[in-house]
Amino acid sequence: MKHYPLGLKMTAMKKGIIFFLSAMAFLFVGCGTDGSKSSDENVQQESKAYKNEADFEARMAAIDLNDKLIVANSLQYRDNAGSTEEVAAYLDEDQTIIKLEESFSDVKTQNFGTITFYLENGKKFATKEVYQENRLDEPMFIECITYYDKTEKPVYAKMRKAVYEMDLEQLPFTTVSQKNVSASRALRVLNQEGEFETTFQGLASDGTLDFIIVGENTPDGFASSLAVQHTEGDIRKLMNDEVGMIGTRLEIQYERMVDQSGLEFQVLLSAKIKK
Numbered sequence: 224m225k226h227y228p229l230g231l232k233m234t235a236m237k238k239g240i241i242f243f244l245s246a247m248a249f250l251f252v253g254c255g256t257d258g259s260k261s262s263d264e265n266v267q268q269e270s271k272a273y274k275n276e277a278d279f280e281a282r283m284a285a286i287d288l289n290d291k292l293i294v295a296n297s298l299q300y301r302d303n304a305g306s307t308e309e310v311a312a313y314l315d316e317d318q319t320i321i322k323l324e325e326s327f328s329d330v331k332t333q334n335f336g337t338i339t340f341y342l343e344n345g346k347k348f349a350t351k352e353v354y355q356e357n358r359l360d361e362p363m364f365i366e367c368i369t370y371y372d373k374t375e376k377p378v379y380a381k382m383r384k385a386v387y388e389m390d391l392e393q394l395p396f397t398t399v400s401q402k403n404v405s406a407s408r409a410l411r412v413l414n415q416e417g418e419f420e421t422t423f424q425g426l427a428s429d430g431t432l433d434f435i436i437v438g439e440n441t442p443d444g445f446a447s448s449l450a451v452q453h454t455e456g457d458i459r460k461l462m463n464d465e466v467g468m469i470g471t472r473l474e475i476q477y478e479r480m481v482d483q484s485g486l487e488f489q490v491l492l493s494a495k496i497k498k
Contacts (some may be wrong), residue, residue, distance in 0.1 A: 273379040300445040335359035377401035449491035
């Protein structure tokens with residue numbers, strides 16, 4: 224049986240939950256292998272620092288401290304088990320993405336955290352993972368930073384871990400064996416591809432607003448809900464034939480809004496049925 228966003232009353236078999244990004248396509252070259260939200264494996268303690276560490280850290284800090292970046296948020300996805308995924312893309316004045324921040328929670332592993340990808344010319348030069356690893360004998364918060372060369376090959380990685388996240392910044396890093404942290408999942412979220420595709424999955428209501436549910440066309444897949452502000456065009460078609468339109472591929476535009484109580488929700492701007 225499916226589970227849905229708190230407070231939403233479902234009117235048929237569909238899935239749920241809620242975010243901003245108009246229909247933009249993002250492409251990066253050479254994102255590496257499937258990426259990590261876990262492991263603490265192959266730790267190799269070394270005393271020497273990486274020779275170009277200061278340069279990498281300065282480039283990362285310059286991006287983090289740039290308050291002029293434009294933020295484009297993906298849909299916020301949730302699957303039937305309760306795992307969540309969302310991505311924020313940070314664009315410079317030339318509309319070039321220079322940072323991706325993937326936030327996740329994984330019900331199966333009980334891990335949760337963020338993976339940040341720092342980019343130059345469409346390729347990552349550094350990644351920073353900050354997450355709680357719950358598969359250890361004692362759950363730990365882990366921060367792992369990896370540097371990459373111009374071909375996106377990892378050249379150095381360092382890690383620190385603590386029982387409490389607030390303690391991480393006070394601890395020194397230890398050199399570890401590097402791995403290629405992949406951005407492929409983050410890109411699928413942004414591009415609404417694969418398990419994050421936007422097919423129509425039904426309607427929902429919280430008693431005040433009506434919602435359209437979009438997501439992967441499987442019973443337990445990731446899905447997202449968007450508040451309906453108007454019922455024109457293809458939106459009307461979806462609402463008038465809910466059951467018959469299940470699985471219909473959609474191209475959607477949306478934005479994130481905040482109500483008077485401070486609650487954030489996604490608003491559907493338009494939905495176009497893909498032929």
